[in-house]
Amino acid sequence: DTGVSQNPRHKITKRGQNVTFRCDPISEHNRLYWYRQTLGQGPEFLTYFQNEAQLEKSRLLSDRFSAERPKGSFSTLEIQRTEQGDSAMYLCASSSTGQGVEQYFGPGTRLTVT
């Protein structure tokens, strides 16, 4: 396992459609995070899982967003009824309990809503 992987890398969708992204963390990591990054800005925290439990959600995570990590391994982030303002890079990161604050980021999924 060489790092965090995300699929797809790019997604173009029409406004109103639903999209789902997948994140595969580093295999021994029990913590998983989702962030959103728009051009020229730093990543913004969306949500955090420890194993399969979703422990924290940002106010940025509107009702149209849902994240799951059913078996405590990979995670999915779904956006329903996409809006143009959802266009951004969606980053996933993982870390391990007791190994400090370092979060390992994946390459991201770039979403473009037309």
Add this chain to the structure above:
Amino acid sequence: GESVGLHLPTLSVQEGDNSIINCAYSNSASDYFIWYKQESGKGPQFIIDIRSNMDKRQGQRVTVLLNKTVKHLSLQIAATQPGDSAVYFCAESGAGGGADGLTFGKGTHLIIQP
């Protein structure tokens, strides 16, 4: 709300010179401060962190300084190389022992002049 930010959007340095990237933060309750490097098309990469009870920490070619009196964080890169060209973000973590979503600043684009 409280946030982490950076002083300069772009910093241009000569190859071989030392670089200093600055960051101001406002949340005095943050426990860790972290520097990330993000190259074009990639996710952020951890560089170094410092806990709030420290004022200096050194890594390989990098030094992070924390001044809690003025809520200022800096990253010093020694003998800057072309591979150091990237956007640098400071981020903060709360008191959750690493189990927190990070709050990122806006980033400083480091440009290396040959």
